[in-house]
Amino acid sequence: xxxxxxxxxxxxxxxxxxxxxxxxxxxxxxxxxxxxxxxxxxxxxxxxxxxxxxxxxxxxxxxxxxxxxxxxxxxxxxxxxxxxxxxxxxxxxxxxxxxxxxxxxxxxxxxxxxxxxxxxxxxxxxxxxxxxxxxxxxxxxxxxxxxxxxxxxxxxxxxxxxxxxxxxxxxxxxxxxxxxxxxxxxxxxxxxxxxxxxxxxxxxxxxxxxxxxxxxxxxxxxxxxxxxxxxxxxxxxxxxxxxxxxxxxxxxxxxxxxxxxxxxxxxxxxxxxxxxxxxxxxxxxxxxxxxxxxxxxxxxxxxxxxxxxx
Amino acid sequence: xxxxxxxxxxxxxxxxxxxxxxxxxxxxxxxxxxxxxxxxxxxxxxxxxxxxxxxxxxxxxxxxxxxxxxxxxxxxxxxxxxxxxxxxxxxxxxxxxxxxxxxxxxxxxxxxxxxxxxxxxxxxxxxxxxxxxxxxxxxxxxxxxxxxxxxxxxxxxxxxxxxxxxxxxxxxxxxxxxxxxxxxxxxxxxxxxxxxxxxxxxxxxxxxxxxxxxxxxxxxxxxxxxxxxxxxxxxxxxxxxxxxxxxxxxxxxxxxxxxxxxxxxxxxxxxxxxxxxxxxxxxxxxxxxxxxxxxxxxxxxxxxxxxxxx
Numbered sequence: 001x002x003x004x005x006x007x008x009x010x011x012x013x014x015x016x017x018x019x020x021x022x023x024x025x026x027x028x029x030x031x032x033x034x035x036x037x038x039x040x041x042x043x044x045x046x047x048x049x050x051x052x053x054x055x056x057x058x059x060x061x062x063x064x065x066x067x068x069x070x071x072x073x074x075x076x077x078x079x080x081x082x083x084x085x086x087x088x089x090x091x092x093x094x095x096x097x098x099x100x101x102x103x104x105x106x107x108x109x110x111x112x113x114x115x116x117x118x119x120x121x122x123x124x125x126x127x128x129x130x131x132x133x134x135x136x137x138x139x140x141x142x143x144x145x146x147x148x149x150x151x152x153x154x155x156x157x158x159x160x161x162x163x164x165x166x167x168x169x170x171x172x173x174x175x176x177x178x179x180x181x182x183x184x185x186x187x188x189x190x191x192x193x194x195x196x197x198x199x200x201x202x203x204x205x206x207x208x209x210x211x212x213x214x215x216x217x218x219x220x221x222x223x224x225x226x227x228x229x230x231x232x233x234x235x236x237x238x239x240x241x242x243x244x245x246x247x248x249x250x251x252x253x254x255x256x257x258x259x260x261x262x263x264x265x266x267x268x269x270x271x272x273x274x275x276x277x278x279x280x281x282x283x284x285x286x287x288x289x290x291x292x293x294x295x296x297x298x299x300x301x302x303x304x305x306x307x308x309x310x
Numbered sequence: 311x312x313x314x315x316x317x318x319x320x321x322x323x324x325x326x327x328x329x330x331x332x333x334x335x336x337x338x339x340x341x342x343x344x345x346x347x348x349x350x351x352x353x354x355x356x357x358x359x360x361x362x363x364x365x366x367x368x369x370x371x372x373x374x375x376x377x378x379x380x381x382x383x384x385x386x387x388x389x390x391x392x393x394x395x396x397x398x399x400x401x402x403x404x405x406x407x408x409x410x411x412x413x414x415x416x417x418x419x420x421x422x423x424x425x426x427x428x429x430x431x432x433x434x435x436x437x438x439x440x441x442x443x444x445x446x447x448x449x450x451x452x453x454x455x456x457x458x459x460x461x462x463x464x465x466x467x468x469x470x471x472x473x474x475x476x477x478x479x480x481x482x483x484x485x486x487x488x489x490x491x492x493x494x495x496x497x498x499x500x501x502x503x504x505x506x507x508x509x510x511x512x513x514x515x516x517x518x519x520x521x522x523x524x525x526x527x528x529x530x531x532x533x534x535x536x537x538x539x540x541x542x543x544x545x546x547x548x549x550x551x552x553x554x555x556x557x558x559x560x561x562x563x564x565x566x567x568x569x570x571x572x573x574x575x576x577x578x579x580x581x582x583x584x585x586x587x588x589x590x591x592x593x594x595x596x597x598x599x600x601x602x603x604x605x606x607x608x609x610x611x612x613x614x615x616x617x618x619x620x
Contacts, residue, residue, distance in 0.1 A: 022332060022334075024332075041579075043579045044579050048579065265581050265616075266581075268354070269353045269358065269580055269581040269582075269612035270579055270581065271575050271576075271580065272579075302579035306575070306616070306619060306620075309619075310616075310620055
């Protein structure tokens with residue numbers, strides 16, 4: 001299991017490699033909810049997402065011999081760029097397995113950090129990634145089931161609490177559960193009374209079903225959601241940590257996600273990707289419960305092509 | 311003329327009414343230019359633009375008797391919302407004259423602050439505004455030729471200097487010249503060696519022509535630019551202040567403005583309106599001169615419909 005001490009160690013390990021991102025507030029949000037809401041801007045993190053934290057922690061924690069062999073993962077999203085960035089900072093090889101269909105902008109981002117890309121058909125990514133591990137000895141850095149990744153993601157809320165003090169409620173989005181698990185274990189270790197809430201699209205509600213049933217449920221096949229970072233099913237250690245820390249899941253509609261994304265752009269003047277905008281949508285769903293509370297939110301990322309805007 | 315003391319008085323007058331906006335940096339910008347660049351985020355200011363500063367200063371400086379009569383201006387842009395906001399904070403009437411063609415989102419913003427709107431055909435705005443002054447006794451708060459407005463706009467760079475210390479170069483966009491004049495007189499009073507540079511679209515280059523000829527030149531009729539906040543011709547006192555303080559004007563193309571706006575969205579994750587993005591475009595034009603310098607930039611606003619993005 002991952003503990004608060006691991007998160008603190010991660011914070012030390014990644015210092016100087018990631019940004020201590022700013023915390024923003026909105027008079028409009030606070031007025032609408034009658035609450036004090038603090039947005040931790042991981043959309044302004046290195047590589048545009050909190051994923052830089054977990055990837056840097058995992059890569060920097062590798063012993064010398066493992067590190068020399070290089071790292072690998074399959075991802076077409078923020079973890080790919082984060083791993084490439086982390087490996088570049090350590091000066092070790094990185095091979096990212098991406099589907100043939102990956103958008104050029106993401107391919108360019110990963111190449112920009114100097115990583116090698118192995119392309120394969122969408123359904124063969126795991127096999128291709130296993131081949132890279134076998135043939136090159138590269139170490140797999142799983143995007144959310146790796147304990148160092150989970151601890152690294154927990155550092156975002158650790159910073160938030162350090163900056164703004166105690167919180168009554170903390171909200172994060174949940175996909176694979178790296179951020180959610182890291183946040184929950186950190187928050188609960190420091191202040192057990194704080195409620196941790198995870199936001200998830202209605203269209204990929206496996207975390208909600210898993211928490212409701214007490215057992216990890218299969219994810220939705222080919223989900224249709226603009227929250228492209230949350231399509232992954234919940235990981236096993238991630239689910240266990242969420243269950244142990246009473247994480248509550250709130251699901252939101254696609255229209256609510258778009259409206260939340262627009263609010264960030266038009267009112268707060270910041271770019272928040274749809275996966276991250278789910279948290280504001282979730283706050284709308286439970287608005288009355290938040291009245292009078294101090295609420296922390298991790299805005300997980302800001303990488304988007306704005307297609308949802310038009 | 312407006313002096314540093316007026317800017318300092320403005321800063322006192324508007325304290326608590328406007329945000330002390332954050333200053334952002336970008337490792338990418340610094341790396342590309344070999345400079346240290348500090349972005350003062352007036353896109354995150356009240357009403358989404360620096361205009362809140364000048365309008366609040368002018369409205370709060372009114373004597374009781376004038377204030378009771380209310381304020382007016384013709385504007386379909388950020389000054390309209392700023393004046394409505396300032397009047398609401400003082401609790402006095404505000405009548406904004408807007409063209410029939412004003413976008414609904416701007417109409418809603420002004421109404422949201424409780425101001426009355428008088429609509430008229432595009433070409434009759436000045437006459438309509440004069441009628442409001444005559445019939446209701448309302449005080450005209452000109453968007454940039456008013457000395458209190460100029461002093462108020464100068465408070466943005468005053469804060470920037472307070473936060474980051476001395477700067478070698480300061481960049482702002484120029485339209486009517488309220489921000490540019492207020493910035494120039496403030497910067498030059500505090501540090502005469504600092505260079506003040508104004509960015510302007512190629513399509514509305516009256517400030518560049520005015521500074522080059524030493525006499526205020528007529529603006530371009532019906533200019534075609536996405537920088538909708540910079541279509542206005544340079545004001546008379548604004549030009550005089552700019553000339554007295556050796557402001558240099560750099561003009562930029564529409565393509566450069568779009569690329570700069572995209573950079574803010576995609577890399578810095580902030581929303582910067584095209585008029586404000588001109589400054590980054592101008593920095594690209596004079597990149598070599600900025601090498602090794604400490605550069606301050608006022609990001610003037612963040613109100614945009616994103617049509618330039620697609």
